Each structure stands twice: as C-alpha cells, then as structure tokens.
Amino acid sequence: MYLDFSYIYDELMDDVDYKSWVMYIEEIIKKNKVEVKNILELACGTGNITIPLLKKGYDILGIDMSTSMLSVAKKKAKDMDLDLVLLNQDIVELDFEVYNLDCVLCCCDGFNYILEEEDLLKIFNDVYSKLKKDGIFIFDISSYYKLKNTLGNNTFYEEREKIDYIWENYFDEEDNILQMNLNFFVQEGELYKKFSEEHLQRAYKKDEIINLLEKSKFSDINIYSDFTFEYAKDSQRVFFVAKK
Template identity: 35%
Template sequence: MSYAGFAYLYDELMDDVPYGDWVKWTECAAAQHKAEGKRLLEIACGTGELSVRFAEAGYTVTGLDLSEDMLAVARSKADESGYNIPFYRQDMSEMEGLGEFDVAVIFCDSLNYLESEEQVLKTFEGAFVHLKKGGLLLFDVHSVFKMNHIFADSTFTLNDEHISYIWNSFQGEFPDSVEHELTFFVQDEKTGLYRRLDESHFQRTYSPENYCKLLEKAGFNVFSVTADFKAESPSECSERIFFAAGKPSA
C-alpha cells in the first residue's frame, strides 16, 4: 500500500476523528491497571497527531511508523507544537532498539494493516520487549462485524470545498479482510486545478479471542476487552474493539 499522497491529506480528512477520546481512554486504562510512569511508545504513529496530544498530556513520547511521508508530517507537527518527540521509521512487526517504556499504544486501527497473524504476534512480541516489567500495552482494532458488514462491498464519498474522494471497499482474499481503493481529487491552491491521487489499502482483523491468544503467546496478561470507547464488553454489532494487556511484573 502507498501513503505518499495520503500522508499529506490525512489530517484534513480526519479532522473529526476523536483523538481526545484515545488519550482519555489511555489515561483511564493506566489508572485502572495501575500503570506507573509516563514513557510512552506510539506504534504506527502516522502524522503524529496523537503523539503531540500525548505529549500535551504529560507523556514522554517516542513514535514509530513505516511511512517516511507520515513521519515528515509528524516531525513538523511536533516542532511546531514545541515538543521534542523522536520519530523512527520502522515496521511495527520488526521494531527494535527503541528503549524501554511504561506504556505502548497502537491506536486508530493501525494493527489492522498487518497482513498475517504472524505479523500481529511479532508486533506484540516487539511491544513486550520494549515495555518495562509491569508495563501496559493498549490498542484498538476494527471488529469482524465492521469489516464484513460496514466496509465490505461499500462505497463512501466526500465532496468538500477543496478535496473530494471516492472510497470503494471490497471483500479481501483473506477471512475478515477488506481492500480499500481510494481516489482523491485535490484542488491546487495556486492554479485552482484539481489533481488526482489514487491509494490502495488493505486491512484485516480477527476475533477478540484470537487477539487474546496472540497476546498471551507473546507473554502478556490480558486485562480487559471492551468496545467503542466504553467500559463494556463487545457486542455482535460493536465496531471498534479495545484491548488492555500487561507485561508481568515478575
């Protein structure tokens, strides 16, 4: 998949995303599970919007992402906000040498961009290595319901003043996966003409039970599985599933 064009459109397209809810959910989970310390690793940090918000909330943040374009936006955003946030270009399933953290997060369904269970497991194992004893891993994923009943075979459109898109989603070749095909039309500020950008994205998810098995295989204790930013167990129609897991303290 490509992020070369999408990286510079991402924040404009996602301006209604509830980033504050992820920060609040992190703080509540850290308090609930008695996580100590403020060193936070944001895995798949994208354009750094959450990284900056975590820094504003008092965390010492390190971010990583596979896309150099996303990281360029993230570094610029951190500099403009006055925060010294180190960002690294790494595949989340192959992260190494980043230091030790109190909390690691993988938000905005970023984990769904991995193609296989093996990559998910390797990501959990990498997070485990980078967490201190007693550290906390927090992440969210799209539900099986959302993949198969909201995304699959659906079309989404946007016709804004300076940007428009057509977003087609198709059932993927793997169970509980989708292929996203996006076409953007972006107006040039100087000429007023529109340029076309095409993106292809893949996402795949698994059942909560499967994620829990992979977490336990990586060495984590699973603390909670909830849905849609609420302290409630997932239902058949939940769209976003949240996990809190801890590295044993001994």
C-alpha cells in the first residue's frame, strides 16, 4: 500500500516522461478511431496522467485505493486551479454507477498490484460493463520479463539530494510475485527520517492477460511494447488495447 511513499513518489518518478505517455495514449485512441470525451482512470495515483488529460479537456474520473496518493493529486490540481474528480476505492470492488464510458485507462503498473487472476478478471468484467459499445480499454503493465529479470532478486540504491533509498527485490517463481522492500531516508533539517514499505506486484505473461480479456468478451485486442506500436518479447512495459 502506498503510504508515506506517496509524498515523494513524484520526485522519484521525475525521470518518467508523462508528457509523452499522454501523447502515446492519445495516439492509441486516434489509431482506434474512437471518439473519446470521458475517461475513467483506474489506479490514478498522484494524477500524473489524470491531470494532463483533464487540462486537455477530457471529462476524467480518477480512482485509487491510497488516500495519500489521492491527496497529492488533489493538491496538485488545486494549485493549478483545476477541478479534479477523484474516488477513493479499491479497483477490485468498484462501487459506483457510471456507464457508457468512452475510455478506461490504467497506467504504470496499476494491474501489477492485482495479485490474483480472478480479481483481475473481475476488474475486466466491470470495465466491460462500464464502457460504451466500441469504447476503448487501454492499460500497461510491467512485463513478466521486467519483474523477473530486471527487478527480481536485485537491490537498487540511490542517493539523491534529499532522499536516499534502498530497494530490495525478491521474485517468487512459484506464484510469480515480486516482493519489493522499500527503505527511504528523507532529509528533514539536519536529520533523516526513515520509513519502509513493502509492495507486492504480480508478474503476468502476455497470454494470461489476453485470455482474461477474451473471457471478459473484449475484442480487437492489440499488444504493444515500450511506447511503440509493435510487440517485442523482452520489453519492459507492455501495453494492452481492447474494445468492447
């Protein structure tokens, strides 16, 4: 669960090009010839995708289970004088009556946090029921390859100006779960405050996801790697696009 990490998340993600990410999403929408005015974004976090889309004029609702991530999003929007609509819910237990949506998004690992296949299937079924006919579902996950080989059983350490962290990872090949032990040291005056969080992510193979999408009756399924329009086996991030 994202707790204190939420307040330094944006700083640690400063190498992520969210501007290009949003442009890529818009390219996917254009390529699929769907008219998109409203968007539901699952696991929206601190709003790094939500806020730019709101600024572009989309009617967007962001959902996340972490109140601290949402509070960061809300503050950023308030500072920009934007009216950002957010809901604090677990995406496995979506509980609101909004249907006929043009587009549903889930960006940057949201579904890797769903550890059980049956829960992911439940989400896909809910998304299907909330989309309009021909509506588009776009999401990405960190690939199986990335969780197992790039992150798995590796320790990362970074010393930044005001934040240091040690990030230890253990990959369990039996249940395909990556356990990430995050230890942060954040400078406060002359001292450093230490806090730790454990995050678990599930590594899904491309075909497992396709199978679940098909079970939920999605069609026109396309898979792309690393912000391209092609699929490569050893890619780090895999994008899935499907239509109702």
